[in-house]
Amino acid sequence: MRFYLLLAVMAVVTYLVRMVPFVAFRKKISSAFVSSFLYYVPYAVLGAMTVPAVFYSTGSALSAAVGFGCCLVPAFMGKSLITVALTASTAALAAEGIMALIK
C-alpha cells in the first residue's frame, strides 16, 4: 500500500510539472537566473545521484571504481549512452572476474 501511495505522488507530481505549463503558459521565462538554474538542474541531479552511489552499484567498491573509471573514457569522447554503459558493465564484470580468480 505504501508503495502505491508513493508511486501515486511520484506520478502525479511528475505529470503536473509537465502538464500545467504546457496547458497554461504562453510566455517565455525571461529571467536569466531562473533559466540558468533550470539549465543546471539535470546535471546537478546526475552528479549527486552518481557519486557516491555508483561505487555501491556492483559487488564491490573496487570493481565499481574500475567500471566507473573505464567508462569515463568513452564518455569524454562523446560516445553514445549505450557504449558508455556497456563499457562500465564490461569493465566491472572483468574486475569481478579477476578478483574471483585471485581469491
Place this chain on the structure above:
Amino acid sequence: MVNNGNKEFVSGIKDSIPIALGYLSVSFGFGIMAVSSGLTLFRAVLISMTCLTSAGQVAGLTVITSGGTLPEMAIAQLIINLRYSLMSISLSQKLDGSFGLKDRLICSFGITDEVFAVASGRSREVTKQYLYGLIIMPYTAWALGTLLGAAAGEILPDMLKAALGIAIYGMFTAIFVPAARKAVGVLAVVLLAAGLSCVIRYVPLFKGVSSGFSIIICTVAAALFGALVFPVKKEEGSGQ
C-alpha cells in the same frame, strides 16, 4: 488533410527511433536496478509506465526503498523534474493551431529531455500528429526496456547482475561528462553536486538526512551555485 496528418505522424515516428533505442537501454538498466533493490517486475514496469523520467525514477526508487515519506517524494520529484516545466513552456510556443486541450493534456505526459530536444529542433511548427508520433515509440520502449531489464534482473546470475547494475550510472556519466567538457559551468555544478552528495553520505553530522533529501539538497545547492557563478546565455538555457 488526413494524408498530411499521416505524413506528420510517420515523420514523428521516424524522428523518434534513435530516442526509442536509447530509452530501451536506459530503462533496461532501471529495470535491473528496481528488482535488485527489491521491487517486483510488475511494480518496476508500473513506475516506468506512469512516470517516464529517468533521473526522477531513480530518485523515486531511492525514496521508496529507503523508506522515505510522501512529502520527500513530492519535493524530490518536483525539483528533479522542474526542468520539464521549462521545456513545456518552450515547446508550447512552437505548437500549431491544431492542439486542443485534450491533446495538450495527453502530449504533456510525454515531454522528456530528448523528445523536447527533437521537437524544438524541428524547423517547422509542431503539429499534434507529429508530437504523438514522436512520443509513442519512446514511451513504449521505456516500458518494454524496464520489463526486459526487470526480467533479466530476476534470472541473471548475481555477478552479471552486479555488472549490469552499474549500467545506469554509465548512462548518467555519458550525459554529464560531454556537457561538462563543453561548459565549465556544468563541470563545476557536477563536481559540486557529487562532492556535496559525498559529504552528506559520509559526514556523521548528516546521518539523519535521507537519500531522497540528499539528492534535493545537492541539486538545489549546485544548480543555484551554477546560476549565480556561471549564468547561461538565453539560447543555451532551454535544458538539454
